[in-house]
Amino acid sequence: MSTAPTFVRVGELACQRNPFLRGLRARVVLCEPVSMNKPAGGSGKGGHNSTNTNPSYNVVLTDSVLFPEGGGQPCDHGTIVYGNEEVPVRNVQRRGDTCVISTPCPLEVGEEVEVRVDWPRRFDHMQHHSAQHLLSAVVEKASQCRLPTVSWSLTHPYSFIVLPTGNKIDSDVVAHLEKVCNDAIARAVPVRCDMYPSKEAYEQALREKVEKGRFRGKFSAVAQHSIRCHWTHPHHHGGG
Structure with a gap:
């Protein structure tokens, strides 16, 4: 049979x-x-x-x-x-x-x-998606704007994130955020992608990593600022 x-x-x-x-x-x-x-x-x-x-x-x-x-x-x-x-x-x-x-x-x-x-299309998406994670993580930091990303979209020719603010962000703040992101890109901060067998296993692992401070200075494709992601990403924020 x-x-x-x-x-x-x-x-x-x-x-x-x-x-x-x-x-x-x-x-x-x-x-x-x-x-x-x-x-x-x-x-x-x-x-x-x-x-x-x-x-x-x-x-x-x-x-x-x-x-x-x-x-x-x-x-x-x-x-x-x-x-x-x-x-x-x-x-x-x-x-x-x-x-x-x-x-x-x-x-x-x-x-x-x-x-x-279609590799050129895929790699373009990977870089843009990773960039979104990086920007969202930086903007949400308490030392920056404390603004969570409400939504985002990968569109052409521009990708964007939506922030819950009714005011235009000052140009000097934008310049500072850009510098922080560019520093992470220049340092090729690694993007780690972990696989978990279940949502519960993921949440337990996340709690343990936060308690041990293992997210400090790093960005993860799976849990950047505690947000899961199942898409494709490059190995580091330098794009490779």
Whole structure:
């Protein structure tokens, strides 16, 4: 009796374990046509609520080097090499803890494919996302503005964060914040990405690190100023 192939869940995807991985081989676990009268992507922030007029298929692979949209960051783009075809991927969504890739053509379940990420786009997102964490951490410090980041968005040509203040921040304060951030970039302050088996394990580890002062002078992709992040980041704030 054959068993259905398993797949890696969001939180442990190959692109999360190694953000610098540019491609991998995987097998097709699921391929379903998207109804023509319902959205092909997600709903809500950054989702696609307009009716899909072109053929589209929701594909689940055993693992993915393409990360789904989430946390204010757009999804990865890339290519799935299927036989002699190169299938473009422009929409990757998270459904629960499943990474769902939209393709313009069906892929046969059980077939092995090669998945390649659009690296320039990914690396640009990684740098901008890490920069957001750095800026948010600096702005929230008691020695700076004490302003928590309400929301943020990675958009083009500019990314931005939203702060809960009704007043314009003085130019000298902005210059000081810029200097603090640039100092961290020049020192290539490391970005650490830790994996936890559960939310409870993460919260316990965070409490222990705070008690021991282990966050002092460092920034973490997982817990910068106690905020979790599951996206992809460079190894340090110097961008590499």
